Amino acid sequence: MAAQARVLALWCPDWPATAAAADADLPPRHPVAVLHANRVIACSAPARALGVRRGMRKRQAQSVCPEMTVVAADGHRDGRLFEPVAAAVADLVPAMEVVRPGLVVLRLSGAARVFGGEAELAEELIDRVSACGVESQVGVADELFTAVLAARTGHSVPPGGDREHLADRPIADLAAEPSLCGPGRTELVDLLRRLGLRTIGAFAAMAASDVATRFDADAVIAHRQATAQPGRPPSTQALPEDLVIEYPCDPLIDRIDAAAFAGRRIAELLHRRLVGASVACTKLTVEAITERGQRHSRTWRCAQPLTASATADRIRWQLEGWMTSGRTRGSGDARPDSPIAVLRLVPVEVVDAGMLQHALTGAGLPGEPELTERARRSMERVQGLLGGDAVRIPVLSGGRGPAEQISMITLGEDPVPGGDPEAPWPGRLPQPAPAMSSDAPVEVIDPAGEPVQVTPRGAFTAEPTMVRMPEHSRQGWEVRWWAGPWPVGLEPAGPESGHEAISARAQVLLDDSRALLLCYRSGGWVVEGVYD
Incomplete structure (x- = not known):
């Protein structure tokens, strides 16, 4: 059986920043940063040399590098200006594929032999791209994922050496190339790091069955990439007729x-x-x-x-x-x-x-989901029929309780949250958040059948044993476990009491296996959230 053709990846570093600089006709050494949602998503090498990093807020980046040019992200600009680069590569090796603006890959079957070897072809490709005024790096490996990572260091991985090359790379490299990842890859990397897995090799050492039973489908793909297995096998499904x-x-x-x-x-x-x-x-x-x-x-x-x-x-x-x-x-x-x-x-x-999973939200730029065009058109139609405030969308906000952490914004307005989600928020409800929010009033009952309240010192007046609906409905559930209360703050003085009242939260597990987040305010309890 013939050996599988190796893969060459050509990577143009910081392509969004390079495209923005070319579009604005800026000199090569001028620092540039590309922003989306007020955060840096790409920056040029001169900007990095002055301390600008991805993820920085606009104000922080400009304080580090005041002379830097800041531009908004524009996928159409990136794609349009990358076409001449792709054309230069295709002029040399027609059977190439564009993964995204800034990254192309090709198989090294006959192309390497024509140019005398992998190194010679890589050098010729870099020269062709340089003629377009663009810097590039080339990586070669047995598998596409390894080749793309190798391109970031300009490395050629020896045949059969993909897994060894990946073993010592940091676990964060699993999410280094968003075009080869699922939408939740960053969260997976954070979880693996918390589990003590610091390198790709440590993740690859896990059994594939353990990964499949403990994580999601993208984690299985990441594990195949970490073990240098083909990320996506060639399709064996015959193309249906009349698709062209x-x-x-x-x-x-x-x-x-x-x-x-x-x-x-x-x-x-x-x-x-x-x-x-x-x-x-x-x-x-x-x-x-x-x-x-x-x-x-x-x-x-x-x-x-x-x-x-x-x-x-x-x-x-x-x-x-x-x-x-x-x-x-x-x-x-x-x-x-x-x-x-x-x-x-x-x-x-x-x-x-x-x-292909359909949802109301689609993947936009990394970490920033946006409404898909079809969903947006439908909601704008509803908005035109029922009025501007009839359609509202959630925006992640800052706050302590689950309801406070979401701001509802009228569709079409700037998605400005009610509070900064990155602020510390002392007393903030820890993860996991409730799966469903609510505001239904309930009664919390002690063993003697009396209502449980919260004292001014933030403690229960008695141990809770039952949660039931208001007086007109006697339905109730036994409390098997509880935690809290945790004081949230003080409410303004009422006209009758004349003094401030405490508000607090508690969690209870009921005998029907439901877990509730309760909130005590104005002298009564409400169900603030229901956990899965």
Whole structure:
């Protein structure tokens, strides 16, 4: 059996910052930071040298580097300006795949032999990309994940050495490349670190069965990556007929806005066919053909199945980059010789549609979920029918109780939380948070049948033994276990008592296995939350 072809990954460091600097025509040594939600998500090497780091707030980053240029994140800008780089690579090795703007991968079967070896091909690729005015690094390994990590240090991993190369790398490297991770990979890394696993090798030493029974599906993928197994095996499922979309452009496309509109339309057509065939696409080839027959093709690889909006984005990045390539320094592709006449979408690899999870929120930039376009359009329609305040969305806020940690913001307004979620908040309810919030009044009863209250010193007046509904309903549940109370604060003096009253929280486990978070305020108890 022939050996599997090795993988080469070409990585352009800090691509969002590089693209922003190129778009603003800034000099190479000028510090640049890209922000989303008021935090740095990428910065240039000059900015890092002055102390700027990912995750910093805008004010902190500017205090460290006052002369730095700050720009907002823009995925379309990143994709459009990366197209000439991808074209330069494709001009050398046509069978390459774009993982995301700033990262391409290719198989080293025949390409390495043509150029005399892996090192020679890597050097030629770096030279071609340098001609576009972009710095890059190359990594080579047996598996894609290892090659991508190796590219960050410009390393070539010997054949069969992937697992050894990964063993001593920090566990955080499992989430270093978001395009190869599930949406919860950062939380997985934090959990593994708390469990005492500091390196990828320590995680790889765990049995695959233990990982599968204790963690989620993305953890299984991470474990396969850590043990240098193929991250996603080639699809053995035959492509259903009639999945290829061929869209004649009428009128012909010669403007970027028209290309973006056609991209959205053809993406919707493709995904309707995919849904009808019960499959989802993980690798897609986008091809544009001009009126005179010139062709422009690019293959996109994704860790997660493509949604309609993600497909439309990739079509727009590719066409916009191609149509403006004549104005881009060192472009590897000539501009279209005539208007675009045909667009073709070819699903290269498909998986079962169950891998595509639909939800009201979709993955946007790392750590910042945003409403998907379809959900947003639906809610805006409801908002137009019922009024502005009829549709509200939750925003993570700061506070001590579960209700205080969510601010409801009218759809369309700036998502400004009621309190800073990063503030200390002494007395804040610890994790895990209740699965469901409530405000239902209840009575807490002691062994003598009298109501349990909270003393001014923050203690129960008696041991709670039962929780029941208000007087008109005598239904009650026995308390098997309780914790607390924990004082929350003082309420303003009432007109009758004339003095401040204490408020507090407690947790109880009932005889029907439900766990409740109770809150004592204004002399009575309410159910503030219900735990799973």
